[in-house]
Amino acid sequence: MRRRTLGTLVLLGFMSLAGVVFTQVMWLKRAQQYEHEQVALQQQQQQQLDKQFNDRVTIALTEVTERILSITKDPSDLFDAVKQERPNYFAVTINDTIHPYLLEALLEQEFKRRNINDDFEYGIYDCFTDSIVYGNYVSLSDSVRTDSARHSQLLKLDKDGHYFGVYFPRRTSSLWTPGREGTINWIYPAVVSFIMFAFFAYSMWVILRQKRLGEMKNDFIGNMTHELKTPISTIALSSEVLSDPEIIKEPERLRNYARIIHTENERLRQQVERVLQLATLDNGGSDLHMEALDIHELLEDTRNSFTVLLQERFGTSSMNLQATDHFVKGDRIHVGNILFNLVDNAVKYSKDKPVVEISTRNEHGNLLITVSDKGIGMRKEDLRNIFERFFRIHTGNVHDVKGFGLGLHYVAEMVRAHGGKVHVESTYGQGSTFTLVFPAIRKPENQKPDEERD
Numbered sequence: 001m002r003r004r005t006l007g008t009l010v011l012l013g014f015m016s017l018a019g020v021v022f023t024q025v026m027w028l029k030r031a032q033q034y035e036h037e038q039v040a041l042q043q044q045q046q047q048q049l050d051k052q053f054n055d056r057v058t059i060a061l062t063e064v065t066e067r068i069l070s071i072t073k074d075p076s077d078l079f080d081a082v083k084q085e086r087p088n089y090f091a092v093t094i095n096d097t098i099h100p101y102l103l104e105a106l107l108e109q110e111f112k113r114r115n116i117n118d119d120f121e122y123g124i125y126d127c128f129t130d131s132i133v134y135g136n137y138v139s140l141s142d143s144v145r146t147d148s149a150r151h152s153q154l155l156k157l158d159k160d161g162h163y164f165g166v167y168f169p170r171r172t173s174s175l176w177t178p179g180r181e182g183t184i185n186w187i188y189p190a191v192v193s194f195i196m197f198a199f200f201a202y203s204m205w206v207i208l209r210q211k212r213l214g215e216m217k218n219d220f221i222g223n224m225t226h227e228l229k230t231p232i233s234t235i236a237l238s239s240e241v242l243s244d245p246e247i248i249k250e251p252e253r254l255r256n257y258a259r260i261i262h263t264e265n266e267r268l269r270q271q272v273e274r275v276l277q278l279a280t281l282d283n284g285g286s287d288l289h290m291e292a293l294d295i296h297e298l299l300e301d302t303r304n305s306f307t308v309l310l311q312e313r314f315g316t317s318s319m320n321l322q323a324t325d326h327f328v329k330g331d332r333i334h335v336g337n338i339l340f341n342l343v344d345n346a347v348k349y350s351k352d353k354p355v356v357e358i359s360t361r362n363e364h365g366n367l368l369i370t371v372s373d374k375g376i377g378m379r380k381e382d383l384r385n386i387f388e389r390f391f392r393i394h395t396g397n398v399h400d401v402k403g404f405g406l407g408l409h410y411v412a413e414m415v416r417a418h419g420g421k422v423h424v425e426s427t428y429g430q431g432s433t434f435t436l437v438f439p440a441i442r443k444p445e446n447q448k449p450d451e452e453r454d
Contacts, residue, residue, distance in 0.1 A: 123154040231264035315354030323360035325440040341407040346373035367440040378426040387412035
């Protein structure tokens, strides 16, 4: 996928997500606005109903007061006797005390006449005890048994005159106050939007990663083709020279071409081995034949395999083997390949004269193997990807560094398969240090001493 096409895809994806989120936000705002309008309308309607109810109750209580004055033959006129103290509590001022049964009968009769069917409770203020004497619970609709109804604590007013109170327990408020609405409406779209963004971000990450891996794989294929063609061409050319019958008259030239064929064949074998290592990792790793391995012995063998190459480049190698417990449990072939890859990188990525330092030590029951070089080193951004498959560091002016970008990936995977760890420290322009950490084991009893093995 081209970079421009990928950029267009990302832009379209973001625009689509932004459009979906914008549409959801607009829809939710309109829905919330409609809900607020409905709430306001319902509140207005409820206020009107409450006002009508309160007016009917006030008129009914005023009529009850006039009938009480008529019964007691009180000539005085009580002006504005009915007061609404609470949304569901009314207090009525009278000139003298009244019998509860009479008051209940008058209230029930007047409420029914005014079509007030809500249950109510009433109480009469007692001046002698300075308290409200509870009257009774009256159910006009017969929906509740009065003897089983729960009695309320009627409100006592701050006044000394005679009065009685009427309380409507089923009416909680004269103003309908809605709860907190709209919060739950935002949860579902927010969760869906978050999932969409997370899926989109993950998809972009996968696409970019696959694009990067595809580019690295293409580089690997091109590099591998070139690396395989070079020794094949050299071997073919040397074979043609050796097929000339006259070559037998020149023994030195014959040996030279034979050496070239041998060298290029070894080079070709190593390159094929690298590809086979990749196939091994793709198949989940081959079965490891675990045995006790003497790391010092393997390090000596690895160092000896680079003797000729170091001599050709006027390089040096040194070993500082301080580990007393230098045995680990592992597969000889794979552990040998791990050490070979590290030393090979140390030589390849060194400048004119490679300097390779190999050391071992024990720490916390582990065997630490360190391979250091004085080569070109690595930048910090390269260290994050150094163990990825097909990844190769751009070497700038160094054009003779060959490889497929598989060595360190193979090292990391195989070290992990052996229960170990690999660390790298590097300074650009000064060199790199790779450290392998393996669990150390005791020296097997049937293992020959070092002097006998030598």
